[in-house]
Structure formats: structure tokens, C-alpha cells
Amino acid sequence: GAGVSQSPSNKVTEKGKDVELRCDPISGHTALYWYRQSLGQGLEFLIYFQGNSAPDKSGLPSDRFSAERTGGSVSTLTIQRTQQEDSAVYLCASSVLAGTTGELFFGEGSRLTVL
């Protein structure tokens, strides 16, 4: 597609349930990033993927969070046993190549509300 696509745009779930958020990056972009934006706070880095290299998972807040990227394209962020503090907007971004000077292109985000 023309831009980074994320789904669902909105997700309401109950505490304790698992959720999956999907990101479809710009075609040809080898780097993919997940960030979290909580109300009134900035962007918190979660994880990034670069080609076939091992992902940088250093930003994942707990072992309830995981992400995978299949075929070097689509990525899924999974949150297990959701908690209320997981409520946030989850933003995905892609770039041509991680570690270069190119800018990140962001999707419009998936807003997660945990009741």
C-alpha cells in the first residue's frame, strides 16, 4: 500500500484477555518499529525489526508483550493477559533501512482500551 497500515484502529478488551495488533509496512521497507503512546506521554519504544537480523526487543515492558514479523513484511504485536495499564495507542512505523538517515513513516495507530 501507499502508507503504513494498522489494524484494528480501535480495540476494546477486558482485562486478562489477549490481543493482537497488526502492522503492514510500506512495500520495500526493511525496518519496522513498534512504539506505544500513552495519554499525556511521549512515544515509548517497544521493538524493532531489521531484515533477517535478530529484533531489538529492549523496549518491551514485560514478557506479556511479544512481536513477530513474518516474511519480512507484516508484523503482529501480541499482548497477553492484558492489564489496564496497557491501554494506549500502539504505533507502527517503517523505514527503508534501520540505522540510516531515513525518516520513519508512521501508521495511524491502534488504540487499545483495556476495561
Next chain:
Amino acid sequence: AQSVAQPEDQVNVAEGNPLTVKCTYSVSGNPYLFWYVQYPNRGLQFLLKYITGDNLVKGSYGFEAEFNKSQTSFHLKKPSALVSDSALYFCAVRADLMDTGRRALTFGSGTRLQVQP
């Protein structure tokens, strides 16, 4: 570790007046610096970046930013603000390829710019 500070949660300016949104950074080695803008219910959009060269960088929508190495700052500026500039602005930093550190961008907490008519 790399970090970004945006000391102002909100900046208010009258339309037609100049605006400045402040950003300071900390990174090992040479920094790559970026500004992004977020309009309501939208993703982030790239405004401009500093990689090397001229300390004054020009970007989209008439914005510019000045890199100051001694003060580790990268303030965003615009000579004449528009009401449509009202949005949330984020500064971000990353170390260059020759330095260790996270390859993903580290963002500041954001500054809300409110331009009054």
C-alpha cells in the same frame, strides 16, 4: 543511552508571531535529530532532520530547526505561526552508525503547540 527532553508541555503563540519549540538531547557520539508532528487522531508525520552539515535545517510547512552542538539542542522554529500549525510536536534522536546505541529513534514527551487566531 540516548534521551530527549522537551521542557515545555505546551507552547502558546498568536498567529503571525514567531514560534520556538525547545528540544535538548543526550547521545553518545554524533546525533541524528528529527522533528515530527502529530495532528489529532493521526499518526506522526516527518517535518525535518539534521544529519550533518549546515546547523540550520529547513523542513516542511515553513518549519526550520537549529542544531547547537555545544548546548546539545535542536529547537524547532517558524518565523510566522499559523492556526493550522496547532498540533503535538515530537523531537527524536538516534546515534549515528559508528556509535553504539539503539538504532530506533528515541522520542521526547512531546510539546503541544497552540496557535491563537
